[in-house]
Amino acid sequence: MSTSASARRDDRTTNRPFAWVQSGQYSKAHSLFVRGRRFTTIAVMCSTGVVALRIVEGAATREIFTSFFYDEVVRWAWQVPKLQVYSEQRSVVVFDNCAIHSKDDLEGACEVNGLQCLFLPPYSPIYNPIEKLFEVIKRWIQNNRGLVCRMPPADAIHAAFASVTPTACANRIRAVYMYDTPPM
Numbered sequence: 001m002s003t004s005a006s007a008r009r010d011d012r013t014t015n016r017p018f019a020w021v022q023s024g025q026y027s028k029a030h031s032l033f034v035r036g037r038r039f040t041t042i043a044v045m046c047s048t049g050v051v052a053l054r055i056v057e058g059a060a061t062r063e064i065f066t067s068f069f070y071d072e073v074v075r076w077a078w079q080v081p082k083l084q085v086y087s088e089q090r091s092v093v094v095f096d097n098c099a100i101h102s103k104d105d106l107e108g109a110c111e112v113n114g115l116q117c118l119f120l121p122p123y124s125p126i127y128n129p130i131e132k133l134f135e136v137i138k139r140w141i142q143n144n145r146g147l148v149c150r151m152p153p154a155d156a157i158h159a160a161f162a163s164v165t166p167t168a169c170a171n172r173i174r175a176v177y178m179y180d181t182p183p184m
Contacts, residue, residue, distance in 0.1 A: 039153055041137075041161075042068050045130050047173055049166040055154045065100040074113050091115060094129070097122045129172040136168060137161060 019027035040060040044052040052072035056064055073093060093115050095101045103119060110117045125131040137160045141148050148156040 037153060039157060041134075041157055043130060043133075043161065044072055045133055045164075045169045045172075047166070047170040049169050050133075050161050050164055053158070053161055055157050060100055062100045062102055066102060066105055069106060070109065073115070074109055092118055094118045094120065094127075096120050096125065096128050096131075127176060129169075129176045132172040132175065133164065133169065136164065136172075 021027045037057055038059075040056045040058065042054045042056065042060055042065060043050055052068070054064075054068045054072075091114070093106075093110060095103075095106065095117065097120055101119070107117050109115075120127050137157075140160045140163050141156065144160075147159075151159065
């Protein structure tokens with residue numbers, strides 16, 4: 001099973017929303033904030049880890065996502081002997097209801113290459129394991145903000161994804177699909 005989604009990062013990612021204060025008082029922090037550059041991450045994960053990653057400055061368009069899909073996901077069909085639906089690793093590709101996921105184009109490409117598409121219903125990130133992984137990535141960025149602030153943003157995102165273990169990916173998939181079944 002493979003899952004694909006995108007996440008955004010900008011300079012607000014490293015800010016802490018909480019602080020320790022005396023009971024009954026509010027925490028106050030003043031900082032100058034400039035939005036800065038914004039990055040979109042398109043990633044594919046499976047039970048063996050994050051297998052494809054593309055970082056785009058600004059928002060990802062349908063063309064960018066489709067190019068990523070053909071470059072990374074469809075390439076698997078040529079590397080692995082003809083995949084049978086539900087019988088091999090990476091034979092099911094999960095898409096959320098993002099506007100850049102063109103159902104017609106993606107379904108056709110998956111069908112031709114022996115992959116099964118699963119399009120999730122609107123507003124259902126709980127059924128997409130990579131959304132749980134993005135939580136881990138954002139937490140890593142916040143916990144390592146001293147390091148992240150000294151790195152170029154794209155390098156910081158790569159470092160965050162490099163910290164993800166295959167076990168973490170397999171656990172995210174297991175947690176979503178062991179107890180919840182996405183409606184079809």
